[in-house]
Amino acid sequence: MPRRVVGVGVLIALVWLAGCGHRAPRQRVSTATTRHAAGAPPTTHAAAPAPGPVSFTLAATGDLLIHEPVTRRARALAGGHGYDFRPLLAEVRPILSAADLAICHLETPLSPDDRRIAYWPSFNAPHEIAPAARWAGYDTCTTASNHTLDQGGDGVRATLDVLDRAHLQHVGTARSRAERSWRIYLVKGVRVAHLDYTFGLNGIPVPAGKPWLVDLIDPRRILADAHAARRAGARFVVVTLHWGQEYRSAPTSEQRSLARTLLASPDIDFIYGSHAHVVQPIERIHGKYVAYGLGNFLSRHAPCCDTPATRDGMILQVTITKLRERFAVRHIAYTPTYVDPRTVTVLPVARALQQAGLSPSLRQALLGSWQRTVSRVNLLGADRLGVAADQRP
Helix, strand or coil: CCCCEEECCCCCCCCCCCCCCCCCCCCCCCCCCEECCCCCCCCCCCCCCCCCCCEEEEEEEEEEECCHHHHHHHHHHCCCCCCCCHHHHCCCHHHHHHCCEEEEEECCCEECCCCCCECCCCCEEECCHHHHHHHHCCCEEECCCCCCCCCHHHHHHHHHHHHHHCCCEEECECCCHHHCCCEEEEECCEEEEEEEEECCCCCCCCCCCCHHHECECCHHHHHHHHHHHHHCCCCEEEEEEECCCCCCCCCCHHHHHHHHHHHCCCCCCEEEEECCCCECCEEEECCEEEECCEEEEEECCCCCCCCHHHHEEEEEEEEEEEECCEEEEEEEEEEEEEEECCCCEEEEHHHHHCCCCCCHHHHHHHHHHHHHHHHHHCCCCHHHHCCEECCCC
């Protein structure tokens, strides 16, 4: 089964991930991309795709936030030599691998050699999380967050080098001016543009003369990038935003205002976000959708901030279909997830509840997680729009 996602540009050969102990999941389409520098002509170099399917699916998740409990568990699973994050993602692998385009959010820098591993307030995570994410079915990761510059510009470069070695695409940060800005993927014959931005950097200044290291939220910049993506042939434009207030389920007034501004543009089709560490609602604005926050995905906060709600997340599952001459979101579903605090494993809640032998405490925790996630997704009336969990417990 070839890989699923092709970016506009030069096709690259199929590869298997190295150093994982297992082969990568077989994907449906080969991947290659073209990045567009600011001010560069928004041109493409591939012939127009032949007529093909008129719909595709996108899966997206919240934070891969590698706190010490996550690393400690991965270390134990690797027998004390390196880190094995794959078992922590094994339960969600079938869901992620089934999507035509699967997107993760990598909140932290990665250490290329596992030296200087660090946690809050300045993260530096083991590089093994990247091949594990690829193994789990992800095609690409967003990398713009408030922790992007925790290890400075060298940390940005190291992180992107690690993602490249794992054959994961990336958007939101760059190693040079030429690499900056958005990316286009070819998904089942459809050009899909992906733009990614963060609200800030925890007070760390962007190095002088290197604004391309990370994309910051600026409505005018986002609208200009989306317009350039359309001119380059994008048929569907996704914007991801690291925004909002931590541990707050309701979106802030700033989030809602920015969503209205961006979705009023004909160049932007869909928005989803991260950063709050708890699930936030889905809303329809100007006939389009915004998922304000997908919660955490793989994370285990320090004791100060580890609550049942920070273990909640979801896999957003979006079906995009050609309607007349435009591609638009036809259907949104989601899979509530929960991180088992004992095993640090990401569990699809409804499917986990169907398993025999669950302890009473875990069953109760899963039921509570389900109720929290569904109620928060529906805070702004998503259920009345037909948005629903893909399975029920």
